[in-house]
Amino acid sequence: MSQFRDNLRVYLAPEQLIPALTSLRDQSGFQLLEVGGVDYLGYPRRDPAKPRFEVHYVLLNPDTHERVILKVGVSEPDPSVPSAVPLWQGANWMEREIFDMYGIRFENHPDLRRILMPEEFAAYPLRKDYPLRGRGERHNFPRLTRNES
Amino acid sequence: MPANLLDEPEIGAEKKEFHWTLNFGPQHPATHTTLRLVLELDGERIVKATPDIGYLHSGFEKLGEHLNFNQYVTIVDRKNYISPPMNEVAWHHAVEKLLDIELTRRCQYIRVIIGELARISDHLLCVGAAALDLGAFTAFLFCFNQRELIYDVYEEMSGYRFHPGYTRVGGVLHDFNDKVINRIRTVLASLPKALSDLEKLVLRNRIFLDRVRGVGVLTKQDAISLCCTGPLARASGVIYDLRKDEPYLAYPDFDFQVPYATEGDSYARFQVRLEEIYQSMSIVKQAIENLPTGPVNVPIAEKFAVPDKGTTYNSMEGLIQHFELIMPNRGLESPVDEVYAAIESPNGELGYYLVADGSQTAWRTRTRPPSFIHFQVFPHIIKDHLIADIVAILGSLNIIAAELDR
Numbered sequence: 001m002s003q004f005r006d007n008l009r010v011y012l013a014p015e016q017l018i019p020a021l022t023s024l025r026d027q028s029g030f031q032l033l034e035v036g037g038v039d040y041l042g043y044p045r046r047d048p049a050k051p052r053f054e055v056h057y058v059l060l061n062p063d064t065h066e067r068v069i070l071k072v073g074v075s076e077p078d079p080s081v082p083s084a085v086p087l088w089q090g091a092n093w094m095e096r097e098i099f100d101m102y103g104i105r106f107e108n109h110p111d112l113r114r115i116l117m118p119e120e121f122a123a124y125p126l127r128k129d130y131p132l133r134g135r136g137e138r139h140n141f142p143r144l145t146r147n148e149s
Numbered sequence: 150m151p152a153n154l155l156d157e158p159e160i161g162a163e164k165k166e167f168h169w170t171l172n173f174g175p176q177h178p179a180t181h182t183t184l185r186l187v188l189e190l191d192g193e194r195i196v197k198a199t200p201d202i203g204y205l206h207s208g209f210e211k212l213g214e215h216l217n218f219n220q221y222v223t224i225v226d227r228k229n230y231i232s233p234p235m236n237e238v239a240w241h242h243a244v245e246k247l248l249d250i251e252l253t254r255r256c257q258y259i260r261v262i263i264g265e266l267a268r269i270s271d272h273l274l275c276v277g278a279a280a281l282d283l284g285a286f287t288a289f290l291f292c293f294n295q296r297e298l299i300y301d302v303y304e305e306m307s308g309y310r311f312h313p314g315y316t317r318v319g320g321v322l323h324d325f326n327d328k329v330i331n332r333i334r335t336v337l338a339s340l341p342k343a344l345s346d347l348e349k350l351v352l353r354n355r356i357f358l359d360r361v362r363g364v365g366v367l368t369k370q371d372a373i374s375l376c377c378t379g380p381l382a383r384a385s386g387v388i389y390d391l392r393k394d395e396p397y398l399a400y401p402d403f404d405f406q407v408p409y410a411t412e413g414d415s416y417a418r419f420q421v422r423l424e425e426i427y428q429s430m431s432i433v434k435q436a437i438e439n440l441p442t443g444p445v446n447v448p449i450a451e452k453f454a455v456p457d458k459g460t461t462y463n464s465m466e467g468l469i470q471h472f473e474l475i476m477p478n479r480g481l482e483s484p485v486d487e488v489y490a491a492i493e494s495p496n497g498e499l500g501y502y503l504v505a506d507g508s509q510t511a512w513r514t515r516t517r518p519p520s521f522i523h524f525q526v527f528p529h530i531i532k533d534h535l536i537a538d539i540v541a542i543l544g545s546l547n548i549i550a551a552e553l554d555r
Contacts, residue, residue, distance in 0.1 A: 004486045005246055032376055034489070036502050036515035044506050045485055056502060058489055058517075062389045069489060090376025093525045101210075116203040116554055125211060132215055 009056075009069045017057075017072050018082050024059055025087055030068065032084065034058035035094035037102045041128040051075040053104055057084065074104060083109040101126035167191060173539060175204050181278060182550030184524075186539070193535050198528045205554040213514030217480060218244045218318050219455065221514065226312035228518065229552040231274050232267035234303070235494045237316040242397060243490035243501035248483055250319050250453055254441040257399040259325055262333065262436045263306070263315060264398075264492075265429040269340070270299045271495035271547070272380075272422040272429075279419065279544025280351050283360050288350045295336070295343045302332045318481070319454035320446030333437055340430055348423065361415040365530045365542035368413055375526050379497025379519055381546065384421045385413035391493035402439070403432045415545035422547075425495075453481055480509035487513075496520060496547055520552040 002009050012020055024030040037055050040046055051073030059068050072081055083106035084091040095106045096115040103124040106112055114121065121137065123130055173186040183204040189197040209228060213221050218241075225240040226233040238260050245252065252260075277292025300310045306329045307313035307322055315322050351357050367377070372385040382389065390407040392400045408424035410417035446454040449466055455474050460467030473479045483505040491500030497519035504513040523546050531542060 004484075005249065005488055007487075007489055031373055033378070033491075033498060034376075034500060034502065034515075034517040036517070038487075038502075038504055038513045038515070043512060056489075056515075058500070058502070060389075062387075062394070065394050067489075088376060089371075089374045089529075090522060090525060093521065094376075097521075114203075116206040118203070125208065132211060 006067075007069055008067070009071055011071050011073065014072050014074060014081050017070065018084070018087075020070060021057065021059075021084055021087050024068070028061060029063060030059040030061045030066075032057060032088040032091060033060050035084065035091050035098065037098040037104060037126070039102060039126065039128045053079050053102055055081050055098060055104060079104040080107055081105075082107050085109055100124075103127070168196060171536075173536075175201075178282075182548075182553075184548065184550050184553065186527075188536070188539075190536070193537075195531050195534055195536065195539075198531045198539075200524060200527060202524070202550075203554055205550050207551075207555065209555040210514055210516060213511055215510065217509040218511070219474075221511070222316060223312065223314050226314055227551060228516065228555060229271070229494065229496065229499075229520070229549045230312070231549055232271035232495050233312050234263040234315060235267040235271070235492070235499065237314070238264045238398075239490075239492045239494060239499045240501060241316045241318060242492050243488065243503045244318055246490040247486070247488045247503055247505055248318070248453060248481070250447055250451070252319070252398075253444055253447060254399065255324075255443050255445045256320050256447075258436050258440050259321055259445065260316065261399050261403070262325075262433055262440075263303075263313075265433045265436075266299050266302060266333070266336070268429045268495045269336075269426050269433075270296045272426050275495075275544070275547040276347070276351070276419055276422055279361075279415075279541070280347075280357065282540040282544050283357055285351060285354060285357060288347050291343050291347050291350070295340060298332070298336045298339060302329060302336060305329045305332050317446070317455055319451065323457070324445040325440070330437060330440075333433065337430060337434055337437070340426075344423070344426060351419075352423075358416070360537070360541050361419060361545065363414050363416075364534065364538050365415045365545065366413050367526060367530050369411075371526075371529060372413070375529065376522050377497065377526060378522075379493065379495070380418060380421045380425060381497060381523055381526070383407065383409040384417040386411040391491060391498060397492060399436070403435050405429075405432050415541050418545040474509075483507055483509065491517065494519060496549070496552075497523065516555060518552045518555060520547070520549045521555075524548050524553055 035057055039053055041052055053074050055072045057070040074081055083095055095109055098104050099112055100114045100117050101124060168189050168191055171188045171190055173188055175183045175185040185201040187199045188195055209224050212224050222237050225236040228236050273292040273295055277289040281289035303313045304310045307315040367385045369386040372382045372387050388409045393407050405428045408421050410421055449456055449470055456467040456470050461471040485507045487504040489500055489502045491498045499519055500517035502515035503511055506512040
């Protein structure tokens with residue numbers, strides 16, 4: 001658990017996530033607002049034993065105006081987090097986006113496909129080892145000309 | 150169409166022959182921007198709608214990891230390009246929370262004013278464009294006429310009409326001058342007439358009412374389950390407004406109401422948006438009348454704000470500060486930590502999860518884009534409606550594809 005400015009962060013193991021989300025929802029009335037991922041590869045002053053990726057869940061209690069951020073760390077080679085879709089349907093696309101951008105799998109997700117990048121895309125573009133200008137995917141994208149079509 | 154686009158391809162063979170598939174978009178006049186829907190239809194009734202997005206994906210979040218806090222403001226402008234100043238306010242709100250900067254009163258008021266003007270122009274476009282799609286062209290022109298006046302304000306304050314790029318870390322680009330304030334007064338003076346014209350045209354228009362009333366009902370339970378915020382949630386009875394409930398900037402100083410409805414249909418969403426325009430007008434009016442005097446940027450000694458040109462050219466401190474902030478190997482220092490900060494944008498909660506690595510460039514700029522989250526609602530509420538209702542529902546959700554795909 002840690003605090004920075006007004007953000008309260010709670011670090012959890014992947015298997016603790018669903019019980020924590022369930023009890024926050026059912027017993028304290030929290031709502032899910034945001035799911036996102038961060039890649040900490042090469043982050044300054046980071047303990048190398050800590051996991052490479054972290055997925056964060058921002059929850060809000062509309063009655064008390066409290067916010068809490070749950071953070072779940074996962075590592076390669078098979079980063080995987082249980083899906084929050086059974087609790088909040090709104091997590092669906094946000095988890096798909098994390099899968100698309102970081103390659104983190106969500107167990108029990110109903111429809112885990114790429115969402116923003118094309119299906120043929122092989123890399124995970126928001127990972128820190130992916131270059132800003134890409135690896136030539138755009139340059140080598142198959143193009144149909146009028147004569148070929 | 151790729152074979153795996155529909156997530157439920159296994160429909161019973163005996164049923165399937167009566168269903169047919171229709172592509173709606175990516176280029177369709179009613180989607181306004183580039184988004185695609187794959188519709189499964191039974192006659193004209195929609196059995197299932199599968200959105201296919203990503204056509205406008207431009208890697209804005211990746212760019213945020215390579216541009217510094219002040220440079221990235223030009224990118225956030227282009228996310229929700231219907232209300233760019235709101236994105237700027239949201240971005241620098243997150244940065245200032247990370248760096249723990251207390252803005253001056255004048256700057257807080259100025260940010261409230263540009264944010265509320267952005268909200269007015271966003272809601273005007275949403276209502277006007279929806280009316281356009283449903284056949285009321287005149288209402289659209291009335292709205293756009295007002296948006297032109299708001300663009301004039303942007304032009305006067307920053308020099309750019311469409312993407313002002315106006316806020317900076319610890320302040321704004323230029324202080325408001327009398328011309329800007331006169332332009333804002335012009336907007337405020339002409340809005341009531343335009344709104345009353347709009348309401349006469351739209352809210353008593355039988356065709357419009359028949360097409361939006363009772364269409365696309367989002368229940369309160371679904372709104373919570375689907376993480377909705379903003380006017381969309383407030384039209385369904387989820388009454389939460391960050392300006393009231395978690396006040397930021399100078400919002401506690403102003404007297405305004407949070408409009409809401411409980412019906413949750415497209416008509417309720419239009420009503421909430423129209424009412425919010427009146428509330429925003431009242432906030433802008435109060436802010437203009439009570440605009441505090443004094444400096445607009447945080448003091449130069451705090452080493453956050455880029456000094457204005459006069460200070461840079463005429464004083465040694467200004468020159469040093471300018472050099473320190475502009476040279477790529479220097480710049481301001483940030484804590485090695487992360488912060489989530491959100492504001493109430495016209496579409497709902499617009500938040501940034503900002504991870505900093507000690508430099509003036511962010512490590513990660515995760516956006517919580519309201520359009521992306523609200524578009525998930527669409528396949529749920531479109532079920533069992535007709536093709537013609539797509540336009541009415543899309544218009545009321547106010548999906549901005551640049552923010553949807555980023």
